[in-house]
Amino acid sequence: MTAPEKPAKKRARRESRIEAIQAAAEAVFLERGYEATSLDAVARRANASKATIYAHFGSKLGLFEAIIQNVIAQVQVPLQAPGSVPAAEALARFGAGFITFMTSPGPLAFYRLLVTKGTDMPELAQLWFTNGPRRIIGIVGAYLEDRTRAGELDVPEPELAAELFLMSLRGTIHLQALTGLLKPPFDELIAAKVRAAVTMFLRAYGKPPARSPRP
Amino acid sequence: MTAPEKPAKKRARRESRIEAIQAAAEAVFLERGYEATSLDAVARRANASKATIYAHFGSKLGLFEAIIQNVIAQVQVPLQAPGSVPAAEALARFGAGFITFMTSPGPLAFYRLLVTKGTDMPELAQLWFTNGPRRIIGIVGAYLEDRTRAGELDVPEPELAAELFLMSLRGTIHLQALTGLLKPPFDELIAAKVRAAVTMFLRAYGKPPARSPRP
């Protein structure tokens, strides 16, 4: 067996083309959805030719799956690691970060894609769920557990409580943003909703500073 | 002007054809999505001809919008009007009814349609939002307000609390069902989640029977 020995610059150019195609495809898929996206449009946007697309990705579906995988791998939800702030403040930051992310254009479009094509690609849907929602819930859950151990909160099932807290925020704002009923910016709306959710959460799981301690 | 005087049986037949087409179109649209639905398939399923479809609905988009409107008008979310049961029980029924509905096949498919085409038809999206989420939240909110007045609960902002409660249920189960990661039945999962949400809600807004009254 002779090793193919791919020369460096050839490989670099090749990958730069692949990246250009991926970037263009991501944009078009997110903007128009799977079915409404034509590979001619992708090629045009990438300054590439359809032949190259097919050489690298094999088919429209292949390209799509590569894009999805890529987006999942690259996305980073901005999660403020809480320093030494009160739980109310930390929760508010978690909540605001989460819902702001969920309602921003990219993630909204990605959510639409996943919701429509997810059933055809279970492994990718699973990957998304693990890397996205599950991971975020895990982070907040860990925080709740930590604060419970520290005596600041009293959360018997941190993971479950984290899910309820975060998901309660994915409420009407998300629905309205998804269906285009609400146009950005909705910072004030978000702030109000977060305040309400934190209040409810602390009424349930907080330890009131000095008055009426829970038995 | 001579009044057209539509005779009864002609009109009946006409409307029966329209209904057949609507039923077929609803099924195909829900199952395959807007783009992937062909009017030939709809015609076949309705035992109708494309000409008739176009005579009644004008275009594919026209048919689609009629279907959406029809579904919104006909849907009834099963909301148990709570009799004289404790709030915990009433909330559990509200919650279970809500999430069971949200994760059943028809509503899931409808949600997918709305999420992908909603931005193109703002009036219909608005109609859905008003007749669906907003209405349900209103019903639960009214219940919470009533129980608060009756002294069984202590909910300062009933509408907001209702939203948080219901939306917290639309959590991972809904996400997984949407993306095909979870196949029915998930009654046990739902029951567990509902129990958790009710517990959290009552910790926040309930009046503990005898011990440690809130100030």
Place this chain on the structure above:
DNA sequence: GATTAACTGTACTGTACGGTTCAGTTTATG
């Protein structure tokens, strides 16, 4: 039973798109 509204079935048009082919060009390699 003649008239007519509504419908079916089929064939057709035009177009858009997934995928392929290929001739010619760019660009790194040795």
Place this chain on the structure above:
DNA sequence: CATAAACTGAACCGTACAGTACAGTTAATC
């Protein structure tokens, strides 16, 4: 500078589909 890998651009094939046209049929009306 000759070679070869990778790419472009454009033409092309087959198919699927929105929408139209129309000839023939069903069925209600008077």
